[in-house]
Amino acid sequence: MEASAAPPMWVLPSNASDGDLQLPRDMTFNSGHVVSIACYSALMVASAAGNLTVLTIILRQRGRARSRVNHMLMHLAIADLLVTFLMMPLQIAWAATVSWRAGDLLCRLMAVCRVFGLFLSSFVLVCISMDRYFAILRPMSLSQVDRRGRIMLTAAWVMSFLCSMPQAMVFSVQSHPTVTWYEQCITWGVLTSHRAEVLYAIFSSSFMYGIPLLIIIFAYGSIVAEIFRRSRRTGDDVFRRSGLGFLGRAKTRSLKMTLVIVLVFFMCWTPYNIMSVWYWFDRESAERVDERIRSGLFIFACTNSCMNPIVYGVFNVRRRDSAARGTGGGGVAGRCESTQNHQGAILNHSLQGQDHLHLSSCNKWQNGGMKRILNCFNWQLMAGTGMENHPLRTLN
DSSP, X not given: OGGGXXXXXXXXXXXXXXXXXXXXXXXXXXXXXXXHHHXXXXXXXXXXXXXXXXXXXXXXXXXXXXXXXXXXXXXXXXXXXHIIIIIHHHHHHHHHHSSOOSHHHHHHHHHHHHHHHHHHHXXXXXXXXXXXXXXXXXXXXXXXXXHHHHHHHHHHHHHHHHHHTHHHHHOEEEEOSSSTTOEEEESTTTSOSHHXXXXXXXXXXXXXXXXXXXXXXXXXXXHHHHHHHHHHHOOOHHHHHOTTGGGOHHHHHHHHHHHHHHHHHHHHHHHHHHHHHHHHHOHHHHXXXXXXXXXXXXXXXXXXXXXXXXXXXXXXXXXXXXXXXXXXXXXXXXXXXXXXXSTTHHHHHHHHTTTHHHHHXXXXXXXXXXXXXXXXXXXXXXXXXXXXXXXXXXXX
């Protein structure tokens, strides 16, 4: 992976010397470095703007108004900002200088920082996926769910730190064997065999990509299977038309948003990881691929940090549009009116206490508004939807 290899190739020409200025192209500043600097600079600006906006929006939500999914998305935004302000500036500076000029300590420290945000982003996505899995298939009380969410996020941060620490041991500053003034922050001399390089690369890719992929496939595969199972089991017309009916509006929106975020992550990172696997097991043929393409795949993977805020923004704009039309997300009264066309959606929230924020503020409403809400609830209870047979705790 890029996480365990220095950007410039470590070329050892047999005829090079301290007095020889004809260094190989990879050891001098060239057009490829210009492209890298331009791409990373654009990504850094876009990612910083998007993720800082998302982080500000979520932090401005008070207390219980901040859903658990939004809390996890806040950690995902933090992970993307770590990539934005640690890894991307490093790539820009490294491309500008080509060689490493910051000493051995910073070499090891930046090697850790360079991948910490990438690991954290992967592990937070696992947390989000498992949170959706438990919310739909293993519903629990709100206090237990919040505690589980905190445990998962803490584990994500700890695991990210542990997976990043080996970078400090395998990276170090080395001088060129013949051009002694040229120094580079590399793994050469530490991972002394091709087998050792492959094993370390497999370790990094497995925890950053492979294992998260398997867990997320399991989580969302189980959710899809449960949706189909429930849609076949119920005889209600609404559920026959939509297998998502039992989830409720808020949970359905959260499920769709998190699924899109996960899909974007794997769309961005899969090409690079395929190239990495090819390089590990058939280096000779992989090295025939243009270096610009290989570098471009890693840059494309880093665009993931810019995409998450876009997905978050699209789904929240759609939510506000729905609220403005009175079709959802605009308070209990608005949802009750639309519920008469979608039996059971509001009952998920009202009976299980999910909309505690809206219901706790009901006593501030006028009597006419309260009466309409209560009539809506009574209509649902008398509708005979059979919803009481389903574990309907809606946790978004």
